[in-house]
Amino acid sequence: MSTFILPVGPQHPALKEPTSFRFMVDGETVVDADLRLGYNHRGIEKGCEERTYIQDLYLLERVCGICSNVHMTVFAQGVEKLMGIEPPKRGLFIRCLMGELERVHSHLLWLGVAGHEVGFDTFFMYTWRDREIVEDILEMISGNRVNYGMQTFGGVRRDLDEMQIKKALDGIAALKARTPYYLNIGASEPTLVARIAGVGVLPKAKALELNAAGPTTRASGVDFDVRKDDPYAGFGEHIPFNIVTDEGGDVLARVVVRAKELMESYNICEYILKNLPAGDIRVKAPRKVPEGEVVSRAEAQRGECIHYIRSNGTDKPDRVKVRAPTLANWPATLYMLRGGYVADIPIVMAAIDPCLSCTDRMAIITDPKGNEKVWNWETLRQYGIDFYRKRGIKL
Amino acid sequence: MSLRLGAMLPEVLKHLFKKPATVQYPFEKIGVPKGFRGRPVMDPNLCIGCQMCVKDCPSEALEIHKESEATDEAGKVSKKFSMTFYLDRCSHCAQCAEICPKKAIHMNSEFEDAAFDRGALKIVYK
Amino acid sequence: MDILKIFLYLLVYPGLLFLFVYSTFVEWIDRKLYAKFQNRMGPMYTGSHGILQPIADFVKLMAKEDIVPDKADKKLFNAVPILALTSVLTAGLLLPVWHFSDAFQSATSFQGDLIVIAYLLALPSFAYFLAGWASASMYSAIGGVRVLTLLFAYEVPMFLAILSPAVMAGSWRMAEIAAYYQANPWYLLINVFAFAVAVVALQAKLERVPFDIPHAETEVVGGAFTEYSGRKLAMFRLLADIQMVVGAGMIAALFLGGFPGGLIPGFIWFVVKTLIVVFILAAMRSVTARLRIDQMVSFSWKWLAPLALLQLVIVIFLKGYLQ
Ligand code: SF4
Numbered sequence: 125m126s127t128f129i130l131p132v133g134p135q136h137p138a139l140k141e142p143t144s145f146r147f148m149v150d151g152e153t154v155v156d157a158d159l160r161l162g163y164n165h166r167g168i169e170k171g172c173e174e175r176t177y178i179q180d181l182y183l184l185e186r187v188c189g190i191c192s193n194v195h196m197t198v199f200a201q202g203v204e205k206l207m208g209i210e211p212p213k214r215g216l217f218i219r220c221l222m223g224e225l226e227r228v229h230s231h232l233l234w235l236g237v238a239g240h241e242v243g244f245d246t247f248f249m250y251t252w253r254d255r256e257i258v259e260d261i262l263e264m265i266s267g268n269r270v271n272y273g274m275q276t277f278g279g280v281r282r283d284l285d286e287m288q289i290k291k292a293l294d295g296i297a298a299l300k301a302r303t304p305y306y307l308n309i310g311a312s313e314p315t316l317v318a319r320i321a322g323v324g325v326l327p328k329a330k331a332l333e334l335n336a337a338g339p340t341t342r343a344s345g346v347d348f349d350v351r352k353d354d355p356y357a358g359f360g361e362h363i364p365f366n367i368v369t370d371e372g373g374d375v376l377a378r379v380v381v382r383a384k385e386l387m388e389s390y391n392i393c394e395y396i397l398k399n400l401p402a403g404d405i406r407v408k409a410p411r412k413v414p415e416g417e418v419v420s421r422a423e424a425q426r427g428e429c430i431h432y433i434r435s436n437g438t439d440k441p442d443r444v445k446v447r448a449p450t451l452a453n454w455p456a457t458l459y460m461l462r463g464g465y466v467a468d469i470p471i472v473m474a475a476i477d478p479c480l481s482c483t484d485r486m487a488i489i490t491d492p493k494g495n496e497k498v499w500n501w502e503t504l505r506q507y508g509i510d511f512y513r514k515r516g517i518k519l
Numbered sequence: 520m521s522l523r524l525g526a527m528l529p530e531v532l533k534h535l536f537k538k539p540a541t542v543q544y545p546f547e548k549i550g551v552p553k554g555f556r557g558r559p560v561m562d563p564n565l566c567i568g569c570q571m572c573v574k575d576c577p578s579e580a581l582e583i584h585k586e587s588e589a590t591d592e593a594g595k596v597s598k599k600f601s602m603t604f605y606l607d608r609c610s611h612c613a614q615c616a617e618i619c620p621k622k623a624i625h626m627n628s629e630f631e632d633a634a635f636d637r638g639a640l641k642i643v644y645k
Numbered sequence: 646m647d648i649l650k651i652f653l654y655l656l657v658y659p660g661l662l663f664l665f666v667y668s669t670f671v672e673w674i675d676r677k678l679y680a681k682f683q684n685r686m687g688p689m690y691t692g693s694h695g696i697l698q699p700i701a702d703f704v705k706l707m708a709k710e711d712i713v714p715d716k717a718d719k720k721l722f723n724a725v726p727i728l729a730l731t732s733v734l735t736a737g738l739l740l741p742v743w744h745f746s747d748a749f750q751s752a753t754s755f756q757g758d759l760i761v762i763a764y765l766l767a768l769p770s771f772a773y774f775l776a777g778w779a780s781a782s783m784y785s786a787i788g789g790v791r792v793l794t795l796l797f798a799y800e801v802p803m804f805l806a807i808l809s810p811a812v813m814a815g816s817w818r819m820a821e822i823a824a825y826y827q828a829n830p831w832y833l834l835i836n837v838f839a840f841a842v843a844v845v846a847l848q849a850k851l852e853r854v855p856f857d858i859p860h861a862e863t864e865v866v867g868g869a870f871t872e873y874s875g876r877k878l879a880m881f882r883l884l885a886d887i888q889m890v891v892g893a894g895m896i897a898a899l900f901l902g903g904f905p906g907g908l909i910p911g912f913i914w915f916v917v918k919t920l921i922v923v924f925i926l927a928a929m930r931s932v933t934a935r936l937r938i939d940q941m942v943s944f945s946w947k948w949l950a951p952l953a954l955l956q957l958v959i960v961i962f963l964k965g966y967l968q
């Protein structure tokens with residue numbers, strides 16, 4: 125068979141989110157890979173400029189369903205810096221706790237998805253069953269299972285009582301007993317290992333060159349973690365933990381890194397729950413934010429998440445820019461896919477734990493005369509509506 | 520770690536005799552925890568019409584309307600307010616409940632809010 | 646009388662009606678076991694514990710819109726499901742379920758029926774390839790090519806494996822092979838390797854995890870079936886179920902001593918023994934991940950084929966020794 129183009133996406137069973145890959149395929153081998161983003165642009169950044177900071181908090185939480193808490197945290201942190209307020213220690217600890225619980229649920233989810241991508245559905249069912257434990261903890265603490273809405277300017281919105289701490293500790297103990305089993309299976313089931321070992325290799329030098337983020341880069345031996353390198357909230361001197369790295373650089377290494385990070389996260393959660401400082405959880409925050417700009421970042425489960433916020437002294441931000449970790453990982457993913465098998469496309473792609481709704485942006489190309497156009501929220505919205513109408517979609 | 524053929528087999532066979540982890544949802548329900556953020560419920564008797572909830576709601580799901588105004592003998596004006604709440608827009612963030620100075624709004628533990636008709640999702644508290 | 650018997654064969658047992666009902670039952674058992682292994686419930690609503698779910702699925706698919714792609718080779722596209730279904734149904738007729746004694750012989754049992762059944766069971770794979778080819782879709786084409794590659798991997802071990810009990814019994818007729826082992830039950834143990842190879846090859850033939858490479862949904866969507874919908878897809882799905890029953894029946898006849906004892910006990914033996922095979926198949930798909938096509942081919946030629954050959958050598962030597 126000569127080379128032909130295999131389209132994957134924007135709708136494809138391997139990708140639950142819309143993005144489009146074009147693979148040059150020779151028989152079962154991928155010769156080249158190309159990526160087109162932009163199918164899921166929702167105008168969130170623009171939307172932020174038209175809403176107050178408080179409203180933006182909840183809007184940005186919905187950038188992503190899996191790392192909702194991270195986006196909230198990063199935004200809250202940045203705005204706090206602009207406001208010049210510092211949350212109390214208990215609030216910061218709970219902020220970290222939410223982040224770690226979210227990492228636990230996300231990594232368990234990812235383990236299952238990785239199993240599913242290679243047809244190992246039993247693995248998927250077991251990890252997702254156990255993920256229910258941490259989902260229940262999150263629901264108990266925050267009152268919701270997906271968008272926890274815990275972070276706010278000046279601290280967190282809900283406190284933990286003794287009962288909740290006890291229940292959370294029980295749940296984490298159960299997960300802690302269970303997780304080594306998955307690590308064990310991931311490294312010893314022959315069919316699974318055959319599919320993930322030596323697949324999608326990203327050497328350390330390439331990981332650095334292509335700016336990979338999160339577990340993807342840590343599985344290539346780069347020990348970068350915002351929690352250590354630029355500590356925020358309670359990290360740094362307060363909460364002890366280790367960075368997990370692996371030298372493998374393949375999908376197996378990413379499984380191992382995530383499984384071990386789970387263990388680290390359990391330890392962090394236990395430490396926080398047992399050493400929760402007394403006191404308030406939040407300080408009062410002003411409604412207007414002084415003029416200024418700030419870059420805020422945190423370690424999301426998928427890698428470094430960055431927000432840039434510029435304020436103009438009103439109660440609405442002038443500009444918000446989100447850099448979600450998936451965007452950083454695309455160049456590395458294309459590198460990993462080249463030269464692999466068609467059958468390995470889903471698992472290699474899944475191995476970076478992609479989130480496309482976080483990543484999609486819209487680009488407006490101005491005409492050659494340079495007549496730049498400034499779009500406001502209304503034009504953008506109308507543009508979206510017209511776009512779909514033109515394609516016969518009733519709104 | 521060495522490879523073992525059928526590494527998961529013992530675990531899988533054990534599950535033959537275990538209770539399933541799932542429940543038959545619409546017939547069997549597991550409750551929600553205390554503090555669940557369900558649907559906001561407003562008590563018109565407490566509301567002072569400050570509009571804070573309307574201002575802060577990220578989804579523009581709330582409207583506050585003045586219902587009546589009465590002046591008693593002592594010359595004190597008492598106003599009554601109603602809230603129109605659009606459940607189809609609400610994102611259940613509980614910001615309205617948090618900001619309300621009179622604690623007139625609380626979140627209930629209702630989670631089966633879907634409906635076929637948008638009209639059914641417009642709720643008026645008065 | 647003979648006409649009646651033939652109708653009974655064709656339509657009732659082990660013909661159309663039985664194969665349909667029993668294959669849906671087996672699908673239900675398979676799904677239930679798979680769910681149980683995964684700590685789930687599986688189908689629950691249609692019938693008691695969802696026993697009618699496969700039938701409901703079948704009816705639902707039959708009622709759905711049947712789309713033929715514009716660019717497809719329409720005649721081939723339409724003919725392929727019927728062709729494939731017919732071949733497995735015919736294969737079902739050859740199962741030695743009516744053969745109780747030499748006096749009361751099944752009309753469809755003859756010298757060499759083992760070869761015919763193996764051949765008929767291989768036909769659907771070619772049909773899948775043709776289906777993929779006729780669909781004129783990228784995913785279907787890849788799926789079709791994978792079907793053939795897979796066929797070359799498992800078919801030889803499969804034939805070698807079924808050769809062993811036949812050589813041991815000195816017959817090419819399933820009923821006689823079964824009768825031979827009924828007379829000497831201990832000899833069944835000789836064929837364990839061949840049994841293992843045959844079960845694994847059957848799993849590959851049925852394209853189930855870890856060998857569901859041709860229609861791996863996360864890679865090639867539905868493989869050769871991507872463009873199929875409605876009635877034709879229902880036929881393909883039914884055919885896969887029937888193929889499982891017939892394949893399990895064949896393995897039970899060859900390696901588990903057949904179905905002795907007349908109508909009722911024979912029927913019970915049939916159910917019990919096919920379910921044993923189905924249990925193994927369900928467990929196998931629960932504990933493995935999907936292999937890649939190159940891994941599958943090398944696994945077949947490195948392990949399955951040599952193991953089957955080894956078994957054959959053992960059988961030939963034993964046979965000489967016993968005589
Ligand atoms: S819960 Fe949130 S979205 Fe819903 S009405 Fe209250 S503030 Fe608005």
Ligand code: SF4
Nearest residue numbers: 566567569570572619
């Ligand atoms: S914030 Fe409370 S008191 Fe103010 S208008 Fe809303 S419901 Fe009424």
